[in-house]
Amino acid sequence: MSLHLIKLEPSILQAVYNQTAINVAAEMRASIPALRSNRSNLEKHILKTLAEEENFEDYREYIHSPKQYFTRFIMNQADKYLNNEKYKIQTIFRGNLENKKLKIINAVYVATDKVIKKHGNANMWMRCFSKTLIEDLKFTEISNVDSLEITDFDFLNKIVTEGLTKMVKNQKGADIKLEMLQKRSEEILTDHFCQCCWAQCPFCKAICIGTMKDHDGEHSVPFHRAYGITGVYYRGTEDLDCDFCTSAVQSNKGFFPSPESEESVPFKQYRTAGGKYATWNITPDCSELPYWKWFVCRFQEDLENLYSKKFQGSGEIPDEWKKVQPKEDV
Ligand SMILES: [Zn+2]
Ligand SMILES: [Zn+2]
Structure with a gap:
């Protein structure tokens, strides 16, 4: 049975990293002033930063390819956060890992309880276990455990729980792999800020403030440019x-x-x-x-x-x- 647990490890880790990416994106939005509100607020921060840095190439990209520039700006902010807050992210990750462990242990108990009460076999155990966790872990395959002639389900319960505890302990001791959550947290942020209207004024290229991609009514912006x-x-x-x-x-x-x-x-x-x-x-x-x-x-x-x-x-x-x-x- 420990073999099956090894197969589960990538799914467990992926799920924990995904959850951590969601939490980290929310942390970024709470603590980075530019990302705190909507795109109009972000644009104010962008204009301020552009004026401070006085880099014409950045201005050119902002004026002529605003979506590309906004995306780059968001990713830079996210990058800085990831590198500066590694300790905090590690703590979030460990918390998520612990939660996931508890959910899996719960699923093990549920499955064991059911199988003992219904005098089921190892396959029934596996089906019940998978069903309880299907939302949490995206199984790629649920192994056929016919070959395992398991009858002592309390023992099974014990070895799965022990294996899981050991695996979680190892992961908690290891350094978090930021690259496993970077892409997802950046996606969450760019989706939030970039799924809106990007129409540009036909004269000055100011960006429409519409919050929906295909909004009703005409495009507009409070401030045009020279x-x-x-x-x-x-x-x-x-x-x-x-x-x-x-x-x-x-x-x-x-x-x-x-x-x-x-x-x-x-x-x-x-x-x-x-x-x-x-x-x-x-x-x-x-x-x-x-x-x-x-x-x-x-x-x-x-x-x-x-x-x-x-x-x-x-x-x-x-x-x-x-x-x-x-x-x-x-
Ligand atoms: Zn204009
Ligand atoms: Zn618009």
Whole structure:
């Protein structure tokens, strides 16, 4: 019978690691401020970190591939936590191992009790044992124990319990294998933060705040950006445009919906351009975050190199933008 217990060991360990991954993801969400709430809160932390680190490549990824950047950010946070909190995770793991042991011992008692009362055989014992644990352990196979002519079930009970206790003791003494729970806990976190709307404003690429992937109604975001940061420029010139979407939609300016468009569309009627433009609700207001004014000034040269255009002429950066500090408003 000890042979069968050895076969169970990987299932037991996998189940304990899975449970630990769930607990660790919850611990991370409770103790890492960036992961404490929803994606909007996470984005605030991301913007703050980006401003502190001042790495243009990170900004470029955040602006043009936000989902990829968010995922990378979450994984970095998770990585740091896993490496710094190994002791805590080990304690959680040991607790889960102990719980699992108790559940299995209980299943052994239940099976033994049933078999003795019903004068069953070893197969009945195994079926009952497996049935009690099927939710906890994903058995790949339930061995046929016909060949085992076991009649002394109290003895069986004793050797399984002893074997299990020994195995749990060994595991508790060993170092936890973080790689066995890392992927799962990261998945739990990225699922939580990334299963929402990722539509980006057609002008400035700000991310919709919709919490559902295919939500009803139009996409929207409380703060748009200066859309020169996505490479928007004045046609026929080399001048990047540093207007904010919220100002543009109340101006008398127009835009070309695509590089092939021959006619411009007035910003005030941006929805009539159809396609992605028709799916966004951009309200005309004065919600220009100083953050993005600071960003344009700080990374002017990088943006100009990225798009091979300049903030000049009609896209000249206003002088007052240069006095702005980024940190107070994200
Ligand atoms: Zn926008
Ligand atoms: Zn949306």
